[in-house]
Each structure stands twice: as C-alpha cells, then as structure tokens.
Amino acid sequence: MTESLLALILVFAIIAASVALYTDELLSAVIAVGAVGFSGSIAYLLLGAPDLAITQIVVEVVSLVLLIRVTIGVGLRLTSGPSSRKRITAAGAALLAVFALFLISLKTFAAFGTPVMERIQGAPSVFYIERGLELTGAANLVTGVLLDFRAYDTLGEATVIFTAVLGGLILLRRKGRKNTGDSAEDAG
Amino acid sequence: MKNRSLITVTVSRWVSPFIFIYGLHLILYGHITPGGGFPGGVVLASSFILALLARGREAALQRLPYPLAKRLDATGAIIFLLTALAGLAVSGIFFENFLLEIIPGTPMRLISSGTVLVNNAAIGIKVCASVFLIMLFLSVLRVGEDEQIRTIEKEEG
Amino acid sequence: MLYYLTCLLFLIGVFGLLTQRNIVKLIISVLIIENAVNLFLVLSGYREGGAAPIITSVTSQSRISVVSVDPFPQAMVMTSIVIGLSVLALMTAIALRIYHIYGTYNIDEIAAKIREKKE
Incomplete structure (x- = not known):
C-alpha cells in the first residue's frame, strides 16, 4: 500500500x-x-x-x-531556443553512463522495505536505535543522532550556512570595494 | 511599493506571532517530538520574512534589526562551539553530552537530554538569523526594476 | 521500483543541467537532483510498515529496534536539506549579480557579451 x-x-x-x-x-x-x-x-x-x-x-x-x-521583475518569457542536437546527444550519453552506474550500485542495496542496516553486520544505525535514548536522553532519535552522535556534521553544516551568508553579503552589497584593473561594474 | 494592500498588512501582522511561537515550539521540543533546530530556525526566520515581504524592509528591520541579526548569527555558532568545547574540557571528548550526567531529568520530558537542548537552541538561533540575513541581502539589490525601466524607456523613446 | 523512479527524477535533473541554457533553469535542475538524492537516501532506510524513530512511551522503547525505520539517513538528509537551502541562496545571489551585470539569464548571450568585451 x-x-x-x-x-x-x-x-x-x-x-x-x-x-x-x-x-x-x-x-x-x-x-x-x-x-x-x-x-x-x-x-x-x-x-x-x-x-x-x-x-x-x-x-x-x-x-x-x-x-x-x-x-x-525580469522578463518572464524565455529567449533561448532549443538546445543544439550535438549537446542533446552528449547529454543522452552522459545519462546512459549515470544510469549504468546506478544499476551497478543498486546491486548492493536490499529490496525496498528492508533497511540497509539489517543487511550489514554492526551497522551504526542499530547502535543508535538501541542505545540512543539511554546515551543522549533525546526521545527523538534523529535529533539524538544529529546533535550528539554526529554533531561534527552539524558543526560543518553551520559553517556552510555561515559561508552562504558571507557569500550573499559579498555578492549583493550595493557598492563593490574599490578594485584596481578591470572591474565588472562598467559592463552593465 | 507604498500602496500595500490593507488585507495583506493586517493578516501578516496577526499571523507572524503565531508562526514565531510555532518555531519556538519546534526548537524547544525538538528532542522529544518531530522538529529540531533546523526547521524551527527556518520557521522563526519565515515569521520575519513574512514581515519583510508584506510590510517592507523597514517593518522587518524594526522587529529584528540588522546588527542584532548579525550578532545572533555569531552567538548561535559560538554557543554551539562552546558546548562542544565544554564537553572536551569536562570529559575529554569533543561534543560529549556532559550535561546529561549532571541533570539526567526524566525521559520524554523537556529537561531530559542535556546538551542536545542547548545545541538545538543554538542551531535554531543561528539558522534563523542566517536565513533572515540572506533574504535581507536579496531584498537590498533591486535588479529587475531599473532594468525594466530601461527597456520601457527604450520602447517609448 | 521506487529506486528506479528516484533515479529517473535524478536523470531528468542531470539532463536539464546539461541541456538548458538559462541560469534559472539550471538552478531548478540542481534543486530536482537534490530532491531525488534525498528521496533515495530516505527510501533506503525504510522498513516495511515502519514507524518514525521517535520514542513516545516506555513500552515503545523496548520495541523500537524492531519497529523503527533507520534514523541515520534521516539525520544526514536533514543536514542535506538545510545545506541545499544555503546553496540555493548562494546560487540566487550569483544569478542576481549576473543579471545585474549582463542584463540576461541566458548563458549563450552572456558568453557573447564577454567575448564582445574582450575584443
């Protein structure tokens, strides 16, 4: 169902x-x-x-x-025509390659409905489920994994968000810093 | 941008406190019910984004000023890092859940998970401030408008 | 079969990424790829008739290891979704800046303008 x-x-x-x-x-x-x-x-x-x-x-x-x-606020209609035939052929070849890789990697997966952790001996997920509440105190096991067992990932993720904010600030501030040489400002 | 619809302004003013409270609930109860720091933070930010979209940048900045948002962003990250370092200092393991031994609490209650709650709050604050800041930066640069004006002038002249 | 459907979604995204010439369409392709990968990861952790990995009472605590779906891919996908949001924000910022400079979202036109400027 x-x-x-x-x-x-x-x-x-x-x-x-x-x-x-x-x-x-x-x-x-x-x-x-x-x-x-x-x-x-x-x-x-x-x-x-x-x-x-x-x-x-x-x-x-x-x-x-x-x-x-x-x-x-931007012109809503697309101006570009259809892609060239050569590009579409190349893209189709790339898709075939990706699909072949997918088929190969699918062999290592169990059928749908059997989680990967049941097939692998000593998978970390089994440990997380069995001892999560006792070791982290969090009844929501996802939060327990995210913020206790694997908090390093969350730290890296916080760094990524911070980088995105910095990038947005640098890209979108109204006046660029004075830079010598050719600047992008005179192109518009 | 001055003539905003009265309905939009009023409804956004009424709805955004509820969105804010829902975000707080998601963060505080994230370790026992579905939720957590990330969705809670984005919900908190979306209450400010609603003000930004419906009532303009000034109204949003009145509720969450730009310097405060910047400081909240840094504060969230620092709290998160400090709990990690405190775990290192207390028990020698980075990100050790040292508060759980001091305050065990009862499982499935608010005080039950030690540093997870603190980390959730830190992540929530950080994500909220970050998403709001990104939207703020995007609203500053009005790209479409002057471009449109230019094309309109070209067509008319 | 569900794995194949997510793969099809992924392939649609890759095809769009390779053939589209509009920056907004490229961003949309990246979003589609991201959704497909997240769905695939969560599907791989599903257990037939499984429950959410949340302990609601003491009685459910003893049964959780037989009933629950895998919480680990879910935690990773949670990180991935939020990272996707920040990547999207960065991509929109770059797209807006490009539009500000060149006045178009079309890659071919942008390339032509750059070539023009060099000569």
Whole structure:
C-alpha cells in the first residue's frame, strides 16, 4: 500500500520536474519545482520521517520565495531556443553512463522495505536505535543522532550556512570595494 | 511599493506571532517530538520574512534589526562551539553530552537530554538569523526594476 | 521500483543541467537532483510498515529496534536539506549579480557579451 502510494507521488514529482524544465515561462517553472519539493515532503511523511517532512515543507517555502525573487521583475518569457542536437546527444550519453552506474550500485542495496542496516553486520544505525535514548536522553532519535552522535556534521553544516551568508553579503552589497584593473561594474 | 494592500498588512501582522511561537515550539521540543533546530530556525526566520515581504524592509528591520541579526548569527555558532568545547574540557571528548550526567531529568520530558537542548537552541538561533540575513541581502539589490525601466524607456523613446 | 523512479527524477535533473541554457533553469535542475538524492537516501532506510524513530512511551522503547525505520539517513538528509537551502541562496545571489551585470539569464548571450568585451 505504502509502496504504490509512494510510486504515485514519485510519478507526480517526475511529471512536475519535466514541466519545470520544459515550460517556457520562468515563473511556472519555479512553481512546478515547488510541486516537486512538496511531493517530496508528503513522501517523507509516508516514509516515517516527520522531522524531514516539516523541514522540507518549510525550506521549500523559503526556496520558492528566493526563486520568485530571482524571476520577478525580469522578463518572464524565455529567449533561448532549443538546445543544439550535438549537446542533446552528449547529454543522452552522459545519462546512459549515470544510469549504468546506478544499476551497478543498486546491486548492493536490499529490496525496498528492508533497511540497509539489517543487511550489514554492526551497522551504526542499530547502535543508535538501541542505545540512543539511554546515551543522549533525546526521545527523538534523529535529533539524538544529529546533535550528539554526529554533531561534527552539524558543526560543518553551520559553517556552510555561515559561508552562504558571507557569500550573499559579498555578492549583493550595493557598492563593490574599490578594485584596481578591470572591474565588472562598467559592463552593465 | 507604498500602496500595500490593507488585507495583506493586517493578516501578516496577526499571523507572524503565531508562526514565531510555532518555531519556538519546534526548537524547544525538538528532542522529544518531530522538529529540531533546523526547521524551527527556518520557521522563526519565515515569521520575519513574512514581515519583510508584506510590510517592507523597514517593518522587518524594526522587529529584528540588522546588527542584532548579525550578532545572533555569531552567538548561535559560538554557543554551539562552546558546548562542544565544554564537553572536551569536562570529559575529554569533543561534543560529549556532559550535561546529561549532571541533570539526567526524566525521559520524554523537556529537561531530559542535556546538551542536545542547548545545541538545538543554538542551531535554531543561528539558522534563523542566517536565513533572515540572506533574504535581507536579496531584498537590498533591486535588479529587475531599473532594468525594466530601461527597456520601457527604450520602447517609448 | 521506487529506486528506479528516484533515479529517473535524478536523470531528468542531470539532463536539464546539461541541456538548458538559462541560469534559472539550471538552478531548478540542481534543486530536482537534490530532491531525488534525498528521496533515495530516505527510501533506503525504510522498513516495511515502519514507524518514525521517535520514542513516545516506555513500552515503545523496548520495541523500537524492531519497529523503527533507520534514523541515520534521516539525520544526514536533514543536514542535506538545510545545506541545499544555503546553496540555493548562494546560487540566487550569483544569478542576481549576473543579471545585474549582463542584463540576461541566458548563458549563450552572456558568453557573447564577454567575448564582445574582450575584443
């Protein structure tokens, strides 16, 4: 039951993704990619990940605001024609290569419904589930993993957010620092 | 941008405190119910972003001034790092949950997880300030407008 | 089959990344790829009829290791989603700056303008 529902949601996401890439208006493309994100949120809910569902839905709203900020006020129609045939052929070859890699790597995965941790001896997840509450005190095991067992990852992630803020500040401040030589300012 | 819709302004003014409280709930109860520092932080930020979009930059900056946002950003990171270093100082392991031994609390209650709660709060503050700052920077540069004006002038002239 | 569907979503994203010529469309392709990878990771941790990895009572604590889905991919995907948001913010900032300078989102036109300027 869950599997067929998930398949339905994923097919919806695939259709939305195709619409997002091959529509002519940027604003509709942005809204279609929002549909991909929200269907992902529903899928997480079905997969037993309510934390992820909340995070995904909130992040998706903020990303939509960001993307609409990029497209609004700009001419909404696309000016570019279809891609050249040579480029499409090259892309198709790349896709075949990626798909072959996927098929090879899928051999190491169990069928859907059996988590990876059940097939591998001494997987860390088993330890996290069995002793998580006792060692971290957090009843939500995801938070326990995120902020206690694997807090290093969270530290790195905080660094990434900080870098994004810095990058945004540098890219978007109104006046650039005085720089010698050729600057980008006179190009507009 | 001056003639904002009365409905938008009023509704945003009423709704954003509730969004803020929901964000606080997600952060504080993140270790026992679904939620946590990341979604809580983004929800907190979105209450400010709502003010930014509906009532303009001045209204948003009135509620969360730019210097305060910058300081909150740094504060969250420093609290997170300090709890990690405190764990190193107390028990010799970076990110050790040292508070759990001092205050065990009862499982499935608010005070139950030692440093996880502190870290959650730190991450929440940091993410909130960061997302708000990014939106603020994006709202400063008005790219589309002058470009549009230029094309309109070209067409008319 | 679900793995193949996520792979198809991923391939759509890669194809868009390789063929589209508009910067906003490129950003959208990256978002699609990101969603596909996150979905794949969470799917790999699902247990048939599994419950969320949250302990709600003392009785559920004893059964959690048989019932719960894998919390580890979920934690990693949580990090990945937020990193995706900050990467998206950086990409939008770069796109806005490019539009500010060149007045277009089309890569070919930008390349032509750069070539023009060099000559």
